[in-house]
Amino acid sequence: MDTITSLREWLDDLIYYFAYFPLVIQIAIIVSVLAVTGTIVAYVYMILFRWQKQRQAKKERPLREQVNELLLEHIIYKSVGDPDAPVALPLEDFKALPLHKKWVADVLIDQLLEYRNNFTGDIPRLLRQLYLDLGLHHKSATVLRSGHRKAIINALVELSGMGVLLEKEHVLALTQSRDRYIRESACSYWVQCSPDAPFEFFSHVKEPLLAWEQFELFRIISLRKDIPMPSFAQWIDPQYHPSVISLCLKLAAYFQQPEAIPAMIKMLDTPDEQLRALTINNLGKLMALEVEPILVKMYPQQPDSCKLEILKALGRIGSGDFIDFLRQELEQTEDFLLMKHAAHSIVAHKALASGLIARLQQSLTGTRQQVLQHSLNPLIKY
Amino acid sequence: MYSVLLVEDDEFVCKAIEIILRKQDYIISIARNGQDAMQYLQKSKFDLVITDLMLPYANGMELVSKMRNELHLDVPILVLSAVTHEKTITEGFDIGVDDYLKKPFNPAELSSRVKRLIQQKEKNHLIH
Numbered sequence: 275m276d277t278i279t280s281l282r283e284w285l286d287d288l289i290y291y292f293a294y295f296p297l298v299i300q301i302a303i304i305v306s307v308l309a310v311t312g313t314i315v316a317y318v319y320m321i322l323f324r325w326q327k328q329r330q331a332k333k334e335r336p337l338r339e340q341v342n343e344l345l346l347e348h349i350i351y352k353s354v355g356d357p358d359a360p361v362a363l364p365l366e367d368f369k370a371l372p373l374h375k376k377w378v379a380d381v382l383i384d385q386l387l388e389y390r391n392n393f394t395g396d397i398p399r400l401l402r403q404l405y406l407d408l409g410l411h412h413k414s415a416t417v418l419r420s421g422h423r424k425a426i427i428n429a430l431v432e433l434s435g436m437g438v439l440l441e442k443e444h445v446l447a448l449t450q451s452r453d454r455y456i457r458e459s460a461c462s463y464w465v466q467c468s469p470d471a472p473f474e475f476f477s478h479v480k481e482p483l484l485a486w487e488q489f490e491l492f493r494i495i496s497l498r499k500d501i502p503m504p505s506f507a508q509w510i511d512p513q514y515h516p517s518v519i520s521l522c523l524k525l526a527a528y529f530q531q532p533e534a535i536p537a538m539i540k541m542l543d544t545p546d547e548q549l550r551a552l553t554i555n556n557l558g559k560l561m562a563l564e565v566e567p568i569l570v571k572m573y574p575q576q577p578d579s580c581k582l583e584i585l586k587a588l589g590r591i592g593s594g595d596f597i598d599f600l601r602q603e604l605e606q607t608e609d610f611l612l613m614k615h616a617a618h619s620i621v622a623h624k625a626l627a628s629g630l631i632a633r634l635q636q637s638l639t640g641t642r643q644q645v646l647q648h649s650l651n652p653l654i655k656y
Numbered sequence: 657m658y659s660v661l662l663v664e665d666d667e668f669v670c671k672a673i674e675i676i677l678r679k680q681d682y683i684i685s686i687a688r689n690g691q692d693a694m695q696y697l698q699k700s701k702f703d704l705v706i707t708d709l710m711l712p713y714a715n716g717m718e719l720v721s722k723m724r725n726e727l728h729l730d731v732p733i734l735v736l737s738a739v740t741h742e743k744t745i746t747e748g749f750d751i752g753v754d755d756y757l758k759k760p761f762n763p764a765e766l767s768s769r770v771k772r773l774i775q776q777k778e779k780n781h782l783i784h
Contacts, residue, residue: 342671346671346672346675346676347675350672350675350676350763351675351676351679351763353763353764354676354679354680354763354764354767388668391760392668392669392672392759392760392761393672393760393761393762393763394760394761394762395762395763395764395765397762397763
C-alpha cells in the first residue's frame with residue numbers, strides 16, 4: 275500500500291513539476307516514456323503471439339499425428355513394399371476427418387505439402403491425387419478470385435506446391451498484376467505448373483522481373499523435366515522487356531541452345547550496356563565461334579564492363595584465332611581487370627597458347643608478369 | 657534384427673524414416689546431433705548409421721571422421737542429405753562414407769540401400 279502511495283505521490287510531483295523542467299529534460303522524459311511504453315507493447319505482443327501459436331500447435335498436434343500416421347501407413351510405407359503395385363488412396367480414412375473445419379483442412383494441406391517436399395518417386399503424384407480427390411483445392415480456387423492479397427499469394431504457393439494448375443486464364447492475368455508479390459508468385463506458379471505453355475507470359479511482361487524473380491524462375495525452369503524446353507531465342511528480341519531478354523539469354527546458354535546465337539548477335543547493338551554485357555557473356559558460354567570477329571571489332575568502342583565480357587568470351591570460345599588480340603591487350607592495357615582477364619583468357623586456350631605463354635613469361639615484366647603467373651595457377655578459379 | 661542409428665535433426669524426416677525402417681524390422685535409435693550420435697556409438701553397436709550432413713554441434717562430416725579415426729568403427733555409413741555439392745560428396749567418400757542419398761528421397765530407394773549396405777557388411781564379416 276505504501277509503495278503504491280509513494281509511487282502515486284512521485285507521479286503527481288512529476289506531473290506538477292513537469293511544466294517547470296527545462297525543455298531538454300521535458301523532451302528526454304517524453305522520449306523515455308515512449309521508449310518504455312513501446313518496449314512493453316512489443317514484449318506483450320510477442321508473448322501473446324507466441325502463446326497463441328503454442329495454443330494452436332497444441333490443438334493441432336493430435337490431428338497432425340493422425341494425418342502423419344495415415345500418410346505414412348497408407349502411402350509412404352506402401353510405396354516401399356512393391357513399387358510397381360498400385361497404391362489405393364485411403365480416401366475414406368481421410369474423409370472421416372472433419373475437413374469442413376478450416377483449421378483441419380489447413381493442417382492436412384500443410385502436411386501434404388511437407389510430404390511432397392520431402393519425398394520423391396511416385397509419392398508426390400499420389401499426394402497430389404489425394405489433394406484433388408478430397409476437394410482441398412476448391413478453397414484455393416475460390417480465393418484466387420478474391421481481392422485479398424495475402425490469401426491470393428498463399429493460394430498460389432499452395433497450388434504450386436501441390437502441382438495443380440487451376441483457373442488458367444485468371445492466373446495468366448495475375449502474372450500481369452500491379453502487385454509485385456502477386457505477380458512474382460503467379461509467374462512462379464505458372465512456370466512450375468503449366469503443362470503446355472509455361473513461358474507464355476514472357477511475351478506480356480511489362481514490369482521488370484527483378485534479379486531475385488529471375489533467379490527463382492531460372493531455378494524452377496531448370497528443374498522442370500516433364501516438358502521439352504522451347505527455343506528461348508524467340509524472346510531474345512528488343513520488342514520484349516529487357517528483364518525477359520536477360521532471363522532468356524541465361525536460359526539459352528544454360529540449355530545450350532545454339533539456335534539462339536543469331537538473335538543474340540542482333541542484341542549486341544542494344545544501347546543498354548548491361549544487357550549487351552550479359553549477351554556477350556552468354557555468347558561466350560555458348561562457345562559461339564562465329565561471334566569472335568564481331569566481338570574483337572566492337573571492342574574499342576565498348577565501355578569497360580563490355581570489354582571485360584569480350585575478353586572472357588574469347589577465352590571461353592578459345593578458337594585461337596584471336597589469341598594475338600588477347601596478347602596485345604595483356605601487354606598494353608593499363609586497366610588491371612582487363613589485364614587479368616586477358617591473361618586468364620590466354621591461359622584458357624590451353625595447348626593452343628602454350629608457345630605464347632612461354633614467350634610471354636620471358637618478355638613480360640612487373641605486374642603483367644605477376645598477373646600471368648597468377649592465371650597459370652590451377653588452384654585459382656577462373 | 658538389425659540396429660540402425662539415425663542421426664537427423666529434422667523431426668519430420670526422423671519420424672518418416674523411423675516408421676519406414678521399423679516396419680521392416682530394424683531397431684532404430686535416433687540422435688539429434690553429432691554429439692548425441694557419438695555417445696550412442698560409444699555405448700552400443702550398430703549395423704548401419706544413417707546421417708545428415710547439416711547437423712547442430714558437430715556436423716555429419718565431423719561425425720564420420722570421428723567414427724573412422726577416433727572410434728575406429730567399420731560400420732557402414734549412409735549419408736542422407738540435401739547437400740549436392742560434388743566436392744562435399746567426394747570428400748565424404750574419401751573420409752569413409754559408404755553411400756549417399758540425396759534429399760528429397762524415395763523411401764523405396766532408401767530401404768533398398770539400407771538393405772544392401774547391411775548385407776554387404778555381413779558378407780565382409782564372413783570373408784574376414
